[in-house]
Amino acid sequence: MSESMPSLSEVEQASREAGLATSAPELHGSLCGWLAGGGDTGGNWLARVMVDDALPAPAEGSPLARLHAAARAQFEDRDFGLVLLGPGDDASLAARSGALFDWCRGFVGAFGLAAGADPRLSGEGEEALADLARLARATAQDDGDEEDEEALAEIEEFVRVAALLLHGDCALAARHRNRLN
Template sequence: MPDSLPHMSEVEQACREAGLATPASELHGGLCGWLAGGGDAGGHWLARVMVDDSLPAPAAGSALARLQAATSAQFEDRDFGLELLVPDEEASLAERSGALFDWCRGFVGAFGLAAGSEPRLSDEGTEALADLARLARATAQDDGDEEDEAALAEIEEFVRVAALLLHGDCALAARHRNRLN
């Protein structure tokens, strides 16, 4: 298993310190979207994802640098070990679903920045991106029941697999095409 993500509270604190008005889940979704779309995983990812060239590269060893390193490693993991930075089961259903929708908003926006307006996607990738865009427009509901909990777990797994699929369509396929040329 590749490196684990830093704890959500560490990333939230790093976002505040960097002056970002972005929740940690949305920033992680943006990083994932950037990487899945074929964006450069180098030190200036934060400026690219946030579309703010004045943002400095995260300091080595910082929570944001560790977030980038772990996320990059997870995308390259052959066991599909990608984790989403969302609250754990202790948080309310509303908090967790809201964070998942924030993650999707970040993903869709940064994916578009990295992949461009007409990325080369498989039929499954096109469908997955459309589904992520729908989730990005969703809003959290107040607490629900066990069925809602199960549905959220299924949606979270779908989002994780969709991100990996899009990474395969864009980032991995582009690398493969470059090796062939």
């Protein structure tokens, strides 16, 4: 994959500079939800995702433009290479789980914007979206043990696969339908 994902700190800084009141994981989740829901992949994605027409398009080569290019490339990767933006393994369980729940919050909101009120979803897609919505309402716990670490790893993998499934149901299926017509 040629597009490299900017670091968490780069996206946090770019988000602050753009005046966005959202964390980097939530912004990445929103972008991924927008793309998975079949949202327009060109133009000013930031204004659409943040529902603010006054936001300028990210400058070419900027961390936010690279975030968009990487997310698009990851959704198109045949090896299912979607990577969720969040703190590294050295961060606390609370920081990592909080970032994952923020990512889910962003994903669910933007997915709804892009896919509409009644998207065409498979049974598995409906279940995945409901599970992501439950995770979006979750809050991070302060501490945990090895079992909690394993659970978080499993949840992260579920979220990644759920996002890819929803992208398949909405964005890829719509492209396929358009080619048939």
